[in-house]
């Protein structure tokens with residue numbers, strides 16, 4: 001359930017009156033009433049990995065902002081995590097899964113990607129820490145990426161876990177850095193430092209600090225002040241529709257592929273080892 005009330009919010013370098021929508025946990029969303037810009041903050045310690053519950057919250061929030069006719073959105077991570085934007089999908093959702101929950105998770109993941117990838121308003125991810133697997137995916141869904149650096153990493157590292165990034169994960173990356181670079185990147189489960197990501201165009205700008213990264217994000221959103229929201233929406237739709245339409249047309253097939261391979265003994269073994277290595 002989302003509550004709505006008025007607060008004073010720190011935004012760029014001004015104190016402004018804002019309207020705030022707060023979810024119970026895991027996701028905070030604020031809308032600056034003056035600028036119409038929403039800031040959505042993922043807050044699920046220790047590493048913002050995406051559980052079914054967080055996935056639901058992200059999807060619900062995006063759909064809500066869509067109805068609120070906001071002017072733009074910044075997606076970022078709570079600062080107290082310090083070095084993680086998003087640790088990716090919650091591997092525990094895939095390891096020894098309950099089949100009903102796994103099916104729900106995969107369906108929700110498809111729906112959340114569709115919502116975030118196809119927003120009718122401009123979006124920016126301020127990547128203030130590591131952004132791996134699903135974390136890289138949500139950052140890539142945005143129209144613009146500003147990554148804090150130099151010490152963080154970003155990438156679709158699924159093959160390192162012994163799993164397969166679905167076609168729409170790969171297409172999302174290919175649309176940003178080109179097919180060849182994306183292919184080389186995903187088959188090797190490659191991760192990039194901030195500088196490397198900037199060099200290959202996976203992120204648009206880098207920044208040594210979060211405040212500056214946030215400012216750059218706001219600047220990008222402000223660049224749409226003179227663009228008609230309708231023209232923006234239609235143009236983005238034409239650009240992204242071929243990738244999203246594939247998933248819309250192949251949802252069941254896509255779900256069954258992941259649902260089945262995820263539960264095979266060899267994939268389960270790989271995931272178990274990966275989880276263990278994280279604990280070390």
Ligand SMILES: CCCC/C=C/CC(=O)SCCNC(=O)CCNC(=O)[C@H](O)C(C)(C)COP(=O)(O)OP(=O)(O)OC[C@H]1O[C@@H](n2cnc3c(N)ncnc32)[C@H](O)[C@@H]1OP(=O)(O)O
Pocket residue numbers: 046047049083084086087088089090091092106109130132133134135157158161163164165166258275278279
């Ligand atoms: C259709 C779907 C197909 C399959 C697609 C999958 C996409 C994915 O997203 S797979 C996951 C990809 N993500 C990763 O590989 C990231 C793994 N995590 C890390 O590399 C590091 O945790 C970090 C760099 C993000 C942060 O490092 P830090 O040293 O600060 O924290 P840790 O001590 O490593 O972790 C703390 C705690 O969190 C657990 N954890 C970390 N990541 C995940 C995760 N993705 N899922 C579940 N749990 C995770 C880690 O095991 C630690 O747990 P304990 O405190 O219990 O030891």
